[in-house]
Amino acid sequence: MQGNVSKSVYVICPAFNEARTIAGVLAGLAGQGYEIVVVDDGSSDGTRRVAETMATTVISHPVNLGQGAALKTGIDYALSRGAEFIVTFDTDGQHRPSDIPRLLDALVRERADFALGSRFLGGAQRTPVLRRLLLRAATLFTAVTTGLRLTDTHNGLRAFTRRGAAALRLRQDRMAHASEILAEIARSRLRYVEVPVTIDYTEYSLAKGQRAGDFVMILLDLFAHKLRR
Amino acid sequence: MIAQALLSVLLGGVLVYAWAEYRRSPLVGALSIMAGLAGLYFVWMPSHSTLVAEFVGIGRGVDLILYLWVCISLTVMLNLHLKLRAQQETITKLARSIATANLAAAQEAPAVTAEEAPQPAPPAAADAHTSRRMRGQSA
Numbered sequence: 001m002q003g004n005v006s007k008s009v010y011v012i013c014p015a016f017n018e019a020r021t022i023a024g025v026l027a028g029l030a031g032q033g034y035e036i037v038v039v040d041d042g043s044s045d046g047t048r049r050v051a052e053t054m055a056t057t058v059i060s061h062p063v064n065l066g067q068g069a070a071l072k073t074g075i076d077y078a079l080s081r082g083a084e085f086i087v088t089f090d091t092d093g094q095h096r097p098s099d100i101p102r103l104l105d106a107l108v109r110e111r112a113d114f115a116l117g118s119r120f121l122g123g124a125q126r127t128p129v130l131r132r133l134l135l136r137a138a139t140l141f142t143a144v145t146t147g148l149r150l151t152d153t154h155n156g157l158r159a160f161t162r163r164g165a166a167a168l169r170l171r172q173d174r175m176a177h178a179s180e181i182l183a184e185i186a187r188s189r190l191r192y193v194e195v196p197v198t199i200d201y202t203e204y205s206l207a208k209g210q211r212a213g214d215f216v217m218i219l220l221d222l223f224a225h226k227l228r229r
Numbered sequence: 230m231i232a233q234a235l236l237s238v239l240l241g242g243v244l245v246y247a248w249a250e251y252r253r254s255p256l257v258g259a260l261s262i263m264a265g266l267a268g269l270y271f272v273w274m275p276s277h278s279t280l281v282a283e284f285v286g287i288g289r290g291v292d293l294i295l296y297l298w299v300c301i302s303l304t305v306m307l308n309l310h311l312k313l314r315a316q317q318e319t320i321t322k323l324a325r326s327i328a329t330a331n332l333a334a335a336q337e338a339p340a341v342t343a344e345e346a347p348q349p350a351p352p353a354a355a356d357a358h359t360s361r362r363m364r365g366q367s368a
Contacts, residue, residue, distance in 0.1 A: 065321050
């Protein structure tokens with residue numbers, strides 16, 4: 001972490017059945033001065049046990065709720081502990097801890113409340129063609145529905161100020177949370193900035209990631225959300 | 230006449246349900262009210278269903294009712310989906326409360342030293358699904 005960001009930084013790591021990768025991810029985050037919070041989302045493969053052996057706070061959902069719910073649990077916890085900055089960081093190994101200081105510096109330098117990682121501004125390792133097309137479609141969808149001009153709308157690496165995180169009203173438990181976060185950023189009218197980050201695609205992270213069919217469910221979830229008060 | 234009376238009672242029930250539902254989901258409530266009123270109308274004016282069907286280019290009144298029934302079924306499915314979502318939100322809040330309460334219990338539980346080992350740990354700490362381990366520089 002660089003000089004001008006010295007306040008408490010909470011890194012929220014949502015995890016569902018990530019026993020294979022979480023130890024490496026947490027080891028990469030350790031020793032940076034961050035408060036690391038793993039939200040185990042009802043894993044059945046020993047993810048919680050592995051996380052507990054590391055230097056982390058582990059919050060365990062008794063049942064699987066979804067990544068959106070895990071993020072909200074972690075964000076609420078961090079806010080309750082007085083976090084000044086909150087970072088969301090996936091535990092499938094696709095993010096690089098070295099990108100976090102750049103997100104935090106961008107928040108301070110740009111006086112922004114949201115710093116969103118973008119693989120298309122930085123370097124994505126071996127971005128598959130279908131995934132690239134889906135992400136482009138999601139970018140267009142976000143521009144139309146929220147007015148946000150972004151290059152990457154489904155990147156799990158983000159940083160918020162305390163004010164930004166408190167402004168987010170998150171209700172989407174599952175994959176639609178990424179779109180919901182952007183819609184909430186637009187609604188808050190707070191300043192946001194995109195920061196180049198690198199995504200390390202592996203067979204494992206691609207298998208855990210979203211598929212084309214998931215976007216149908218995301219659209220259905222977003223539609224249903226609008227119907228019910 | 231018996232069938233008309235029976236169907237009227239059933240459709241009256243649909244209207245009451247739709248009115249109650251309107252407060253939670255205006256769209257679903259409005260669609261259900263429209264469906265109920267249309268049903269009542271055609272029950273008492275069956276010949277008009279054929280007139281309406283011919284007007285919209287369907288042909289037979291029976292077919293019109295069939296298509297309307299499909300629309301009503303889809304509306305009901307949508308409403309069920311919305312109710313399931315609302316239930317899921319409640320479950321999420323409950324699960325989150327349990328998770329954070331367990332964490333708080335684990336954090337507040339006194340550390341068990343070697344001398345204190347024979348004493349049983351508080352049940353909340355022993356059963357907690359959460360824990361906080363302090364080691365190294367981050368916590």
